[in-house]
Amino acid sequence: MMKKNSTKGYVLLGILFALVSIIAFAVPTAKTATFWIAYVFTAAAFAAQIGIWKTALGKEGTLKSKFLGFPIVHIGIVYAIIQVIAFAVFLFALTLPTWSAIVVCPIIAGLSAVCMISADAGRNEIERVEAKVQNKVFYVREMQADIELLADNESDAAVKTALTHIAEKIRFSDPMSNEQLADLENKISIKAAELKTASSKLEIITELNSLLDERNKKCKILK
Template identity: 60%
Template sequence: MSIAQIVKYEGDNSTFVWKHPSEDFNTSTQLIVHESQEAIFFMNGQALDLFGAGRYTLETENIPLIRKVANLPTGGQTPFHCEVYFINKTEQMAIRWGTDSKVQYLEPTYKFPISIGASGEMSLSVSDSRKLLIKLVGTEAFLGQAKLIQFFRAFLMTRVKTYIAQTMAANAINIFEADIGIVYLVVQIAVLFIFVFAEKLPTWSALVICTAIAAIAAIFMIAADAGRTEIERVEQKIKGKVFYIKNLQVDMEILAGAEKDAKTKKALEQLAEKIRFSDPMSNEQLAVLKDKISLAVENLKSSDDKMKIIEDLNLLLDERNRKCKILK
C-alpha cells in the first residue's frame, strides 16, 4: 500500500470535478487546494470533510468526519483509505445551447405554419460542491465541461421543446409573444439551477425572484396581447374596406360571363378589369359615391341599355379613384 504524501489538483480549467488517483493516506499527508477550488473527502458512499483554498496537514483535528467514520485514533500517523475529489468553482462562460429540432406550430393570428426553436448561451459554475458530487458525479472519477454541458443541454432540450409546444398551443401565442415566453423559460431555468446547487440561499429569495420574473414576463405578454388585438382590429377594418371593391369585381365578372352580346360582354370585362385595378381601400367620406355605384350595378343587372350604365359606372369609378387618392 503506497501512502500519498502530497495531494493536489492535477486537472485543467475545463474540468469541474477531478478525483485524485490515490486513495490511501495517513494523518501526515499534505493537502493543497488552489484558489477557486474545493476538496471533498469521500468514504463509504458519504461526502465528508470539505476544504477550501489553502495547504493542510490531514491531522485528526481537521478531518473530524473522517475520524468519526473511520474511527481514527488521535495523534500519530494513522493510515486510512478514502477518496478525494477536487471541485473547480470557476465560472465557465459563453457555452452555447440550442434545440436540436424545431417545434412545428400553426400561427393563430395569420394562420401559417412556422418552425420554432430556441438557442442562446449559458455559463456554468459550481455553487454547492457537496451537492454536485452526490447528485451528478456519483462514482465517476472525472466530470469535464463537455459531459456537464451534455447533461444541461439534454435537460434544456426536453423542457424547452415541451414548454414551447404546450404553452403556445394552450395560449394561442402568436409570433410576437413567442420570444417573450422563451426568454421567460430560460431565465426561470437559470434561477432553478442556482437554487438547486445553492443550498444556503433562503427559500423566500427564490420566491421573490421568481415572482419578479413572472411579473415582468406578464407585463410584456399583456403588451404583446394588446398589440395583437390592435393588429386584428386593423385587419378586420381593412377587410371591411376592401370587401366593397372585391364584391363589385365579382358582380361584373358574373354579368360578363352571362352576357350574350359580344360588344356588351367586352365592355363588362373591361369594367371588371378596371374595378380590379381600382384602389381597394374605401373611405367613409365616399359613402354617397359608393351608394351611386351600387345602385348603378343593380340597375345593370336588369337594364336593356347596359352600355349607358357601363359608361356611367366608368365615370363613377374614375371619380372614386381620384377622391381615394386625394383622401389618403
C-alpha cells in the same frame, strides 16, 4: 399532426422540469425559504407554458393565426429560461436574503406577462386589419364578377365593351377603403346593381365609371 406536436412539447416540458428538480434537490445545499420560493416560481413558469401554448397556438385553426402566435410562445420560453437561471442563482447563492427571491421572481413573471399580453394584443390587431382587408377585397371581387357575367351575357357589342372596361377598372381598383368613402361606395354598389335590370346600360356605365374614378382618386388622397 398539431395535436401530436403539442403532446411532444408537453412531454419535453415535463422532462426538463424533472431534470431541473433532480439537479436542485441533488445539489448538497441548504433548502432555505429563498430556495423554496424560487422553486415554486420555477414550477409555475413551466406549468404556465401549457396555458401559453394553448392560448397562442390554439386560438384559431388557421395557419396564419398560429404563425402570429409564435412570438407569444417565444416570450413564454424566454420567461421559463430566465426563471430557471434565477432559480440557479438562488440555489447556489445561499447568502441572498429571502426578500430578494420574493422581489425578483414576481418581477420576472410580471414583465413576462406584460410582454405576452402586448404580443397577443398586436396579434389581435393584425388579425382585425386582415379581416377588414379581406372583406373589402371580397366586395371589389364580387362586383367585378357580377359585371363580368353581365358582359358575357350581353349581346350589344358597345355595351359589352363598356362592361368589360368597367370590370377591368374594378379589378385594378384599390381594395382598401376609408370611412369617408362609405357614401361613395354605396352609390357604386347601387349603380352596379342597377346594371342587372337597366334597359339603357350605357348611361349607368358612364355614371359608374365616373364614380369609380372618383373613388380611386380619393383612395390615393386618403392614404
